[in-house]
Amino acid sequence: MSLLEVEDLHVTFDTEAGPVEAVRGISFTLDRERLAIVGESGSGKTMTGRSILRLIRPPGRISAKRMTFDGVDLMAAPEADMRAMRGQRIAMVMQDPKYSLNPVMRIGHQLTEGLRLQERMNLRAARTKALEMLEAVQIRDPERVLQAYPHELSGGMGQRVMIAMMLIPEPDLLIADEPTSALDVTVQQEVLNILDALVRERGMGLLFISHDLQLVSRFCDRVLVMYRGRIVEELAAAQMDAARHPYTRGLLNCLPKIGGPRGPLPALDRDAAWAE
Amino acid sequence: MALIEIDRLSVTFQQSGQNVHAVRDVSISVQAQESFGLVGESGSGKSTVLRAICGLAPISGGAIRIEGSELSEPRDKTFVRRVQMVFQDPYASLHPKRTVDATLAEPLAIHGVGDRDSRVVQALEDVGLDPGFRFRFPHQLSGGQRQRIAVARALMLEPDILLLDEPTSALDASVQAEVLNLLSRLREMRGLTYLMVSHDLAVIDHMCDRLAVMKDGQVVEELDHAALAANAAREPYTQALFQAVAHERA
Numbered sequence: 315m316s317l318l319e320v321e322d323l324h325v326t327f328d329t330e331a332g333p334v335e336a337v338r339g340i341s342f343t344l345d346r347e348r349l350a351i352v353g354e355s356g357s358g359k360t361m362t363g364r365s366i367l368r369l370i371r372p373p374g375r376i377s378a379k380r381m382t383f384d385g386v387d388l389m390a391a392p393e394a395d396m397r398a399m400r401g402q403r404i405a406m407v408m409q410d411p412k413y414s415l416n417p418v419m420r421i422g423h424q425l426t427e428g429l430r431l432q433e434r435m436n437l438r439a440a441r442t443k444a445l446e447m448l449e450a451v452q453i454r455d456p457e458r459v460l461q462a463y464p465h466e467l468s469g470g471m472g473q474r475v476m477i478a479m480m481l482i483p484e485p486d487l488l489i490a491d492e493p494t495s496a497l498d499v500t501v502q503q504e505v506l507n508i509l510d511a512l513v514r515e516r517g518m519g520l521l522f523i524s525h526d527l528q529l530v531s532r533f534c535d536r537v538l539v540m541y542r543g544r545i546v547e548e549l550a551a552a553q554m555d556a557a558r559h560p561y562t563r564g565l566l567n568c569l570p571k572i573g574g575p576r577g578p579l580p581a582l583d584r585d586a587a588w589a590e
Numbered sequence: 591m592a593l594i595e596i597d598r599l600s601v602t603f604q605q606s607g608q609n610v611h612a613v614r615d616v617s618i619s620v621q622a623q624e625s626f627g628l629v630g631e632s633g634s635g636k637s638t639v640l641r642a643i644c645g646l647a648p649i650s651g652g653a654i655r656i657e658g659s660e661l662s663e664p665r666d667k668t669f670v671r672r673v674q675m676v677f678q679d680p681y682a683s684l685h686p687k688r689t690v691d692a693t694l695a696e697p698l699a700i701h702g703v704g705d706r707d708s709r710v711v712q713a714l715e716d717v718g719l720d721p722g723f724r725f726r727f728p729h730q731l732s733g734g735q736r737q738r739i740a741v742a743r744a745l746m747l748e749p750d751i752l753l754l755d756e757p758t759s760a761l762d763a764s765v766q767a768e769v770l771n772l773l774s775r776l777r778e779m780r781g782l783t784y785l786m787v788s789h790d791l792a793v794i795d796h797m798c799d800r801l802a803v804m805k806d807g808q809v810v811e812e813l814d815h816a817a818l819a820a821n822a823a824r825e826p827y828t829q830a831l832f833q834a835v836a837h838e839r840a
Contacts, residue, residue: 354763354765468633498631498632499631499831500631564764569763571792572792572818573818578775579767579770579771582764
């Protein structure tokens with residue numbers, strides 16, 4: 315049995331103009347590996363990540379034939395069980411640290427909040443644990459960061475703080491929604507190395523949501539390509555060049571390359587049939 | 591003589607009593623009809639250079655000259671007619687309560703240009719949008735369509751210099767390709783001069799003839815397109831940026 319099994323997942327938003335399906339019947343499984351979901355904005359990749367945690371708010375609704383995590387039926391679990399699971403067993407790193415950290419709370423307070431409330435740890439023990447995690451995500455002066463407010467940190471530091479926060483309860487599954495797209499290229503690599511180490515050393519499952527095909531092809535094990543709410547292609551990341559679907563090929567080709575030809579970049583001609 | 595001459599430019603901001611030197615002694619010259627790129631990571635001061643040209647950042651030293659004459663303080667109408675800027679985030683740079691028509695017609699009204707109707711329709715056509723978009727609001731447009739409107743607005747007064755601040759970094763890869771193609775086509779058609787900022791070395795390489803690499807408010811290296819393609823960068827910092835992109839796009 316896989317860690318996460320999703321079968322025929324739909325996410326529907328009821329709007330005045332009728333129901334809009336953001337995710338239209340996707341199925342996949344995830345083990346203790348690095349699985350990527352790639353697609354452009356509006357393809358439903360973020361909605362897929364959020365629906366695993368049942369974080370879709372009305373007017374959105376989720377339906378699935380089956381969605382289980384480590385044997386637990388996520389569709390039938392009562393809200394109290396979901397709360398206990400969120401953060402503890404399945405954690406999610408959001409895209410932008412600027413909007414996801416509490417701006418008026420010191421980092422140390424945010425990092426230890428969960429430990430003090432959930433595990434009833436005393437302040438000193440929680441602090442030691444927080445320092446450890448900040449060191450694990452390679453923050454050089456963790457003491458200073460604990461005292462800092464989010465606005466006093468750079469984007470890369472903020473992102474690492476968020477990863478540290480999600481990893482404190484040692485989750486089995488980490489959903490990372492564009493964890494590096496707000497970061498500079500040189501910092502990006504450091505964050506990826508941290509995530510990679512966690513998968514290898516702790517046997518964590520990682521669902522990596524990104525718009526960047528090149529990035530996931532060198533970082534992940536398997537790649538699901540989403541287009542308008544459907545999975546159009548599944549690939550082994552190392553075999554990205556063997557992509558067959560015209561959408562995947564189009565995404566790969568439309569990027570400029572250093573030293574490449576300077577003529578017009580090939581445009582992506584969307585075929586209505588892809589969405590069927 | 592260079593069209594844009596930036597001579598030992600410094601920009602200093604005051605932050606809680608301390609001086610932050612965002613740009614330090616930067617000198618760049620851009621020839622007419624050239625496309626010049628500025629690359630660097632966030633906080634390197636590349637956008638601040640563009641903002642200083644437009645008068646949106648306080649110049650604390652050095653000078654900026656366009657065709658040899660120093661810019662007036664504040665910038666006057668003739669400057670605006672020659673130099674226009676396209677901003678990074680098309681979601682933030684268009685007025686949410688104004689139609690495309692109002693956005694595009696405003697510069698014409700300010701500068702007393704007649705024939706507004708046909709100019710707005712022509713501008714839409716130039717950026718590859720159907721005239722049906724004319725009376726839409728920004729929230730009724732996709733990111734790529736918005737950025738096209740932002741480009742159209744910048745071109746309304748027929749400037750010869752466009753300052754492009756990360757014009758595609760908020761867009762999807764396929765939409766980025768469309769907007770870059772549009773910018774290349776417009777430059778060719780109208781003989782525009784571009785000064786373009788990006789954190790993506792591959793985008794700058796695709797669009798620009800020459801580029802400068804910035805770090806900590808200073809220019810660390812200037813390269814031309816051929817040198818970059820041959821990976822002839824000397825500075826370790828440029829090498830690191832090149833590696834990061836080449837690695838990713840290998």
